Amino acid sequence: xxxxxxxxxxxxxxxxxxxxxxxxxxxxxxxxxxxxxxxxxxxxxxxxxxxxxxxxxxxxxxxxxxxxxxxxxxxxxxxxxxxxxxxxxxxxxxxxxxxxxxxxxxxxxxxxxxxxxxxxxxxxxxxxxxxxxxxxxxxxxxxxxxxxxxxxxxxxxxxxxxxxxxxxxxxxxxxxxxxxxxxxxxxxxxxxxxxxxxxxxxxxxxxxxxxxxxxxxxxxxxxxxxxxxxxxxxxxxxxxxxxxxxxxxxxxxxxxxxxxxxxxxxxxxxxxxxxxxxxxxxxxxxxxxxxxxxxxxxxxxxxxxxxxxxx
Amino acid sequence: xxxxxxxxxxxxxxxxxxxxxxxxxxxxxxxxxxxxxxxxxxxxxxxxxxxxxxxxxxxxxxxxxxxxxxxxxxxxxxxxxxxxxxxxxxxxxxxxxxxxxxxxxxxxxxxxxxxxxxxxxxxxxxxxxxxxxxxxxxxxxxxxxxxxxxxxxxxxxxxxxxxxxxxxxxxxxxxxxxxxxxxxxxxxxxxxxxxxxxxxxxxxxxxxxxxxxxxxxxxxxxxxxxxxxxxxxxxxxxxxxxxxxxxxxxxxxxxxxxxxxxxxxxxxxxxxxxxxxxxxxxxxxxxxxxxxxxxxxxxxxxxxxxxxxxxxxxxxxxxxxxxxxxxxxxxxxxxxxxxxxxxxxxxxxxxxxxxxxxxxxxxxxxxxxxxxxxxxxxxxxxxxxxxxxxxxxxxxxxxxxxxxxxxxxxxxxxxxxxxxxxxxxxxxxxxxxxxxxxxxxxxxxxxxxxxxxxxxxxxxxxxxxxxxxxxxxxxxxxxxxxxxxxxxxxxxxxxxxxxxxxxxxxxxxxxxxxxxxxxxxxxx
Numbered sequence: 001x002x003x004x005x006x007x008x009x010x011x012x013x014x015x016x017x018x019x020x021x022x023x024x025x026x027x028x029x030x031x032x033x034x035x036x037x038x039x040x041x042x043x044x045x046x047x048x049x050x051x052x053x054x055x056x057x058x059x060x061x062x063x064x065x066x067x068x069x070x071x072x073x074x075x076x077x078x079x080x081x082x083x084x085x086x087x088x089x090x091x092x093x094x095x096x097x098x099x100x101x102x103x104x105x106x107x108x109x110x111x112x113x114x115x116x117x118x119x120x121x122x123x124x125x126x127x128x129x130x131x132x133x134x135x136x137x138x139x140x141x142x143x144x145x146x147x148x149x150x151x152x153x154x155x156x157x158x159x160x161x162x163x164x165x166x167x168x169x170x171x172x173x174x175x176x177x178x179x180x181x182x183x184x185x186x187x188x189x190x191x192x193x194x195x196x197x198x199x200x201x202x203x204x205x206x207x208x209x210x211x212x213x214x215x216x217x218x219x220x221x222x223x224x225x226x227x228x229x230x231x232x233x234x235x236x237x238x239x240x241x242x243x244x245x246x247x248x249x250x251x252x253x254x255x256x257x258x259x260x261x262x263x264x265x266x267x268x269x270x271x272x273x274x275x276x277x278x279x280x281x282x283x284x285x286x287x288x289x290x291x292x293x294x295x296x297x298x299x300x301x302x303x304x305x306x307x308x309x310x311x
Numbered sequence: 312x313x314x315x316x317x318x319x320x321x322x323x324x325x326x327x328x329x330x331x332x333x334x335x336x337x338x339x340x341x342x343x344x345x346x347x348x349x350x351x352x353x354x355x356x357x358x359x360x361x362x363x364x365x366x367x368x369x370x371x372x373x374x375x376x377x378x379x380x381x382x383x384x385x386x387x388x389x390x391x392x393x394x395x396x397x398x399x400x401x402x403x404x405x406x407x408x409x410x411x412x413x414x415x416x417x418x419x420x421x422x423x424x425x426x427x428x429x430x431x432x433x434x435x436x437x438x439x440x441x442x443x444x445x446x447x448x449x450x451x452x453x454x455x456x457x458x459x460x461x462x463x464x465x466x467x468x469x470x471x472x473x474x475x476x477x478x479x480x481x482x483x484x485x486x487x488x489x490x491x492x493x494x495x496x497x498x499x500x501x502x503x504x505x506x507x508x509x510x511x512x513x514x515x516x517x518x519x520x521x522x523x524x525x526x527x528x529x530x531x532x533x534x535x536x537x538x539x540x541x542x543x544x545x546x547x548x549x550x551x552x553x554x555x556x557x558x559x560x561x562x563x564x565x566x567x568x569x570x571x572x573x574x575x576x577x578x579x580x581x582x583x584x585x586x587x588x589x590x591x592x593x594x595x596x597x598x599x600x601x602x603x604x605x606x607x608x609x610x611x612x613x614x615x616x617x618x619x620x621x622x623x624x625x626x627x628x629x630x631x632x633x634x635x636x637x638x639x640x641x642x643x644x645x646x647x648x649x650x651x652x653x654x655x656x657x658x659x660x661x662x663x664x665x666x667x668x669x670x671x672x673x674x675x676x677x678x679x680x681x682x683x684x685x686x687x688x689x690x691x692x693x694x695x696x697x698x699x700x701x702x703x704x705x706x707x708x709x710x711x712x713x714x715x716x717x718x719x720x721x722x723x724x725x726x727x728x729x730x731x732x733x734x735x736x737x738x739x740x741x742x743x744x745x746x747x748x749x750x751x752x753x754x755x756x757x758x759x760x761x762x763x764x765x766x767x768x769x770x771x772x773x774x775x776x777x778x779x780x781x782x783x784x785x786x787x788x789x790x791x792x793x794x795x796x797x798x799x800x801x802x803x804x805x806x807x808x809x810x811x812x813x814x815x816x817x818x819x820x821x822x823x824x825x826x827x828x829x830x831x832x833x834x835x
Contacts, residue, residue: 011464012420179438188418188429195416200401200430258420 012187013261014252018303022250023271030278037281044160048228050273051162052077052221053243054266057251058173059217060244061265063118065177066210067190067257068111072122073218073244075129076103077237080222082133085142085232092145096219103129104215108208126241133234140233148227165224166266169217174262176213186210190257239290246293247272249300256305272296330355331391331519332377332488338385339372346372349386350545352538356487359510359520361530361551364540364563368757370523373540374490377521378410379403390488401430409481410490415473419466424448426465427480451483452476455512471502478509489513490521495529496755499615507533525563525757527556539563571762572790573769575810578606583640584777585626585662585746586647590635592621595801598635603746608768608778610792610809612785613821618801619781620667620750626779627664627748628657639746663739665732667750673735676724680716680734681705683723687738708737713763729753729760736767747771749780753787765791785814797821 030037037043056073063070079099084092103125110121152161177183185206188196193203218237226232245255251268253260272293279289330353339347347369354360362370375381376388379397387394390406397403403410417426424445425432433443448461457475465473474494481489491510495503510533513520522534530537531551539546539562546562554562560571581604589598595618603609611619625632631652638647639660650660657664666672674683685700705719712733716726723734732753739747752768753761768791772778782788788795795812797805797820805820 011422175438179441181432181434181439184421184425184429184432184439187420191418191420192416195418196429198400198410198412198416199426200399200404258418 012259014254014259014264015261015267016252018300019250019252019264019267023267023274026271026274026278030274030281034278034281037278042277042281044162046273046277047160047166048162049276050269051165052225052228053240053247053273054166054269055169055221055224056217056237056240057244057247057265057269058169058262059214061173061248061251061253061260061262062176062186063210063214064245064248064253064255065190065257065260066186066207067193068118068207068210069245069255070107070122070211070214071119071241071245072103072107072125072129073214074237074240074242075126075133076100076215076218077222077225077240078234079103079129079133079136080219081226081232081236082137082234084148084223084226085144086136089145089147092148093223096223097216100215100219101212103218104212105208107215108211111211112204112207122241130235130238137232137234140231140235142232144226144230144232148223149230152224152227162224162228169220170262170266173265177262182206182209187258190254190259192258242297243272243293246297246300249297249304254304255301268300332521333389333392334373334376334386335389336386337373337376337383337388339369339376339381340384345543347376347540347543350540350543351386352545352548354488354519354521354536356517356519357514358535359514359522359533361522361524361534361537362540363523363525363530363537363559364546364757368540368563369543370540371492372543374410374492374521374523377403377408377488378490379408404431404484404486407485407487408490409478409484409486409488411474411477411481411492411494413492413494413496415470415477417465417468417473417476419464421465422461423452423459423463423465423468423476424461426476427451427461427483431484447483448479451479454482455479455509457509469502470497471499471505474498474502475505475509478513482513486518488519488521490523492523493526494522495524495526527559530559531556571765573766575769575793576606576773578604578793581605581607583647585640585779586638587622587626588636588638590622590625590637591633592618592625592630592801593633595621597800597802599801599803600635601796601803603777603779605775605777606772607793608772608780608791608809610788610795611779611781611798612788612795612817613798615783617798617821619798621801622798623664623748623750623779623781625652626657627662628652628654629664629666658742658744661744662746662748663742663744665735665739665747665749665752667754669731669735670724674723674731677722679720680709680714680723680726681719683734684708684719684738684741687740687742704741708741712737712740712767727757727760728755729757729764732756732760732764733767736764736771740771745776747776747778749778751782751784752780752791753782753784761787785817789814789817 056077059073060070080096083096083099087095107122107125110116111118154161156164185196185201188199188201189203189206197203221240222237225236247268248260248265249255250271251264253264275292276289333353335351336349337347338345338349350373362373364370372381376383377397379399379402388397389395395406397406421429427448428444433440433447445461452459452461455478457479459468459472459476465476468476494506498506510520524530534551536548537551537554537559538548541563583602584605585603588600590600591598599622611622613619621630624630626637637650637652639650639662640647650657670676681700681702684705688701709716709719714730714733716730723731726734749768753764756764768778780792789812792809794809795807795817796803797817799821807816
């Protein structure tokens, strides 16, 4: 299937003119508007800026395909940051992952077994975890373990570490979606959970797993971001919940479930990253930027159908 | 024929070969109600076994025991002679049972091959083996002679094609027992023909097919044996060849076919209530003109998809016509008044519309019966007046219509199809309209409730109303209507007097009529 055919028959990828076109148009626009945009230093800077968002957005995509939404992932990022500077360096990563697992399971169980609406459920965990993170680390600072800093501070073949982080997680997410049973089945669950169940898919298990994977995304982004700035901050992830939702919505992931793809999420994340970077370069206030993100989310969602495709 | 006697012999224990599925004294209770009591039915390979009965007779419950959706409360199910317990749809599949639910279960965002193997995807080194999946899907589709590429997304398939894929899914899973639940409910005529071919192919492959349906034509056409359930009891199992229509219906309802339809009273001096002038609808160019008289039930008949639906929806203002006028004769000044084709204007003119899909377009399923009815009564009220629900009136109306309900506060969604349809009709009765436009008045309604709906419509017309129906069930049009207009390619091509019309006459017109006679109809 050629590239053009994908545009015409997007299948369940959600790719179309908007997800692919928006970052391209932005790229062209900014390279004309700002002379500094196209130099290598700036592009590698953009890459580093969006790496954490991409990792979070890939997790968000998995939850969204499965028909859910996870606002709490930003707090997971913050909590991770707080944890890794507050415990023994050897335990930092395992503990952060454990926290991610617990949060994912709690979110998943709340949504599936106790039938709490995902927005409400994850809003509750968002608030709770933000409080917890601030309790652990009231003041930003601390020493990020050296091995983590080493993992984000290298370059290979002239490419920055952030690029490889993106590559690893994007590839992993693509393999999960494309080639695992889990990947296929979350599309089924997102389209119509009753029918998925009739075909022998364990809906509850898949839903919970999707929240766990999303939380892991938050943990990984937290490790990356803390290591990159070489300091922890318990409010580091505050914007990531909504920004990841904006990024996937821009990338053609249907928030009602059942449609989405890794290339789309990459495109959506780049679009959002370019907007930030472009505004920085042109010298627009960061508050305008926040307002623009909100508008962008509304626009992206307005272009989407509200109903799951199999309902 | 030999096969059938053999199947009968197998029903007796100790016969030459055992049937593949046996329900032995099966009992299923929901709370205090017994949905199935001591039902014993068996089916053998290579036969099509109809399971029929009114809605609520227990046929779905019986089949859901076999699909693993429900658990037994008593008795046992034997597969190939051995008792089994089925806990889940997965268990059923492991026992080579495949169910084609009435509401198809294919996911639109998965390809044909992915849908066919969802839940049991072939793997290689832990990952989904897509080439193998495609190959197996192709093989199963080819075995049934179905020409659909396995890489097609199911959202691109018609309902009929989706059903074929469901059947191929069972074949790919190497199922021996197929349950088809009302398989023709959403199919058009050519698709039914394809289904017929598939059923015969499956039979030739030695599959057992349980065919759940209350469409008599299909039972006689497709099935070898028929088991009739009534109120959760097994009434009888007969080879289809030993039965005729009347016998089967009387087994199902304990009444004869003739009693299904109310008496027609010839109108002395027909007075026009609704006249349709030069209506054209998308995508049908012919101009349609006819009149609907007071006290009349008029039927639009024809093959499915010939424009009956477009005409009735144009009059109702749902899909406004491209050109043409609808005039309604008022009561007080008996003058024809033009009705604008919008939903609000049409209902203000006293014309009610009952859509084919009452669950989506008609009723508010989660709201109570009372609220659904009250919405009709409150129709004319200003938005800001307090909405007083006239409970007594509603209770009386519900009792008159014999809506089987526990409580008027019950959600409408909990009622059976027949009772929902009665509430739908009741809503318009409560609002005092005098013309009803009814699409498929008894779709998804069991035989017993059908008779009651027919008599409701007849009472409505006898009381000075007029009814226009479209129906794909010819028996219904013939039995109920005073006058029948046959539609073909959007044009009226024949008109028959209800009592004089026969199935042959109407079918002939529907199949072979041409546009040329339409002017004649316009004048009639």
